[in-house]
Amino acid sequence: MFTLDNVTKSYLTTSGRKYIFRNLSIVIPPEKNIALIGKNGAGKSTLMRLLSGVDTPDSGVIRTDKSISWPVGQAGGFQGSMSARDNVKFVCRVYGYVGEEMRSKVRYVEEFAEIGTWFDEPIRTYSSGMRSRVAFGLSMAFDFDYYLIDEVMAAGDNTFRKKCDQVFQEKLGKSKIFLTTHNMKEVERLCDIVLLVDNGKLKVYDDVSKGIEEYRTK
Amino acid sequence: MTPRSPFQITRSVIFALLLREMRTRFGQRRMGAFWMLAEPIIQLIVITVVMGIIRGRGPHQGIPFPVFLLTGIGPFVMYRGVATLIMEGLSANRGLFAYKQLTPMDTFVARTIMQCSLSSISYLFVMAVFAWYGFDMSVHRPLEWIGLLLVGVALSFGMGMVLAVVADAIPEIRTFVRFFFMVLYFSSGAIVPVTRFPSYVIPYLEWNPFLHLTELIRQAVFPFYQVLDVTSFSYVAVCTGVLLCGGVGLFRVRRLKMLAIKGIV
Numbered sequence: 001m002f003t004l005d006n007v008t009k010s011y012l013t014t015s016g017r018k019y020i021f022r023n024l025s026i027v028i029p030p031e032k033n034i035a036l037i038g039k040n041g042a043g044k045s046t047l048m049r050l051l052s053g054v055d056t057p058d059s060g061v062i063r064t065d066k067s068i069s070w071p072v073g074q075a076g077g078f079q080g081s082m083s084a085r086d087n088v089k090f091v092c093r094v095y096g097y098v099g100e101e102m103r104s105k106v107r108y109v110e111e112f113a114e115i116g117t118w119f120d121e122p123i124r125t126y127s128s129g130m131r132s133r134v135a136f137g138l139s140m141a142f143d144f145d146y147y148l149i150d151e152v153m154a155a156g157d158n159t160f161r162k163k164c165d166q167v168f169q170e171k172l173g174k175s176k177i178f179l180t181t182h183n184m185k186e187v188e189r190l191c192d193i194v195l196l197v198d199n200g201k202l203k204v205y206d207d208v209s210k211g212i213e214e215y216r217t218k
Numbered sequence: 219m220t221p222r223s224p225f226q227i228t229r230s231v232i233f234a235l236l237l238r239e240m241r242t243r244f245g246q247r248r249m250g251a252f253w254m255l256a257e258p259i260i261q262l263i264v265i266t267v268v269m270g271i272i273r274g275r276g277p278h279q280g281i282p283f284p285v286f287l288l289t290g291i292g293p294f295v296m297y298r299g300v301a302t303l304i305m306e307g308l309s310a311n312r313g314l315f316a317y318k319q320l321t322p323m324d325t326f327v328a329r330t331i332m333q334c335s336l337s338s339i340s341y342l343f344v345m346a347v348f349a350w351y352g353f354d355m356s357v358h359r360p361l362e363w364i365g366l367l368l369v370g371v372a373l374s375f376g377m378g379m380v381l382a383v384v385a386d387a388i389p390e391i392r393t394f395v396r397f398f399f400m401v402l403y404f405s406s407g408a409i410v411p412v413t414r415f416p417s418y419v420i421p422y423l424e425w426n427p428f429l430h431l432t433e434l435i436r437q438a439v440f441p442f443y444q445v446l447d448v449t450s451f452s453y454v455a456v457c458t459g460v461l462l463c464g465g466v467g468l469f470r471v472r473r474l475k476m477l478a479i480k481g482i483v
Contacts, residue, residue, distance in 0.1 A: 012475060052318060053318035054315065054316055054318050055477070056474065058474070070316050070317055070318075071316065074316060077313045077314050077316050077317060078313070079238065079241075079242055081242055082238070082241050082242060086238075086241050089237075090234050090237070090238050091317065093230055093231075093233060093234030093237070094230065094231050094234045094317050094319050094320060095230075095319070096222055096226065096227070096230045098230075
């Protein structure tokens, strides 16, 4: 469950302060796969950053008792001059896994990514497909209550995509997802409730098809 | 995920960052670990020997000139390293803030620990080389010496944080920071004893906290060292306090802006 209490978030830009959310209060029900939809620039990514704790609101409080992942498949935190192995180890250490736990996670990512000996080469030498293989494997190596997905992570070739789908279905047994997308088929397939972001307001739709309809009529 | 206490999180994050910083430096060239240590060591030896022996300076207050220089240059190089690494810490690690456990302060602390360890190892190595050559490298009051070195680290940490905030607001300032440190370097008495400057500049040099610090450090190392009569520990302490509080305060005020938008996720 997420509780947003009087949350205000703004960014200072060159043309003045822009408010994304003003005094937003909402309760997002627990144990649901959540879809976050809205037009470009409506504030979906900002909300996601706030919920995941990467960004902090100007004022107000966001509460949750669940663990939330970093955006699945994001490769921004990789250090180009280090190998994939060292990068994976770094994330394990940040999350407090050391020793045997860390080694098993590294093994998992290595086997998942299937890039062979490239795993020990610096990441800057990778192709973008290889990089996203490592990034996706890294996200899947950890168990979170919620996985943040910013646009569906279709990357790589066909067999890899199938593998991702399969692992992801397994994850869905235990965990929930938080999906931001413009693809309504994905929303219907994966999510239980819809959060519609519009004009700094947030509406919860328990009925997915109703939420999608509302989004289309906008 | 098992819940961890804030202290456990901070500790594991700093440890992870430390290894990462080391790895990044190692990894960039062949025998990276060797060069990472060799560079500051060679730098220290070359400066002290060139300045001390080749220029033919006699002992200063009865202290062999290379030893005299080392006690000033070694710490100063460390302080400069700490301050500049902290200044660059935010932009160098920006991609990492997508992991919410990681805060800018963690990167500052990790970089400080790394720089201090590297500098200490190279300093000890040069000390050993000098002792082997035949200089008397004993430290007269070791506890006071270590205490002063730590105060200097706190001072440069504060300075680094202030610079980090300023450099984020006005990126062009980075160019001047190098010159700023050069001025601090030459006026700190680390490389040229301040007594060799004309007496009318001394009142201006007094503003440099590193001058006071260098003098105090030398007083702790050499038994009969005569410090400049303007030297004051309280000035160093006040500077440290002001810079630390100012740095942390400025950072607190500006932190949202410093982390905002520039593409964290």
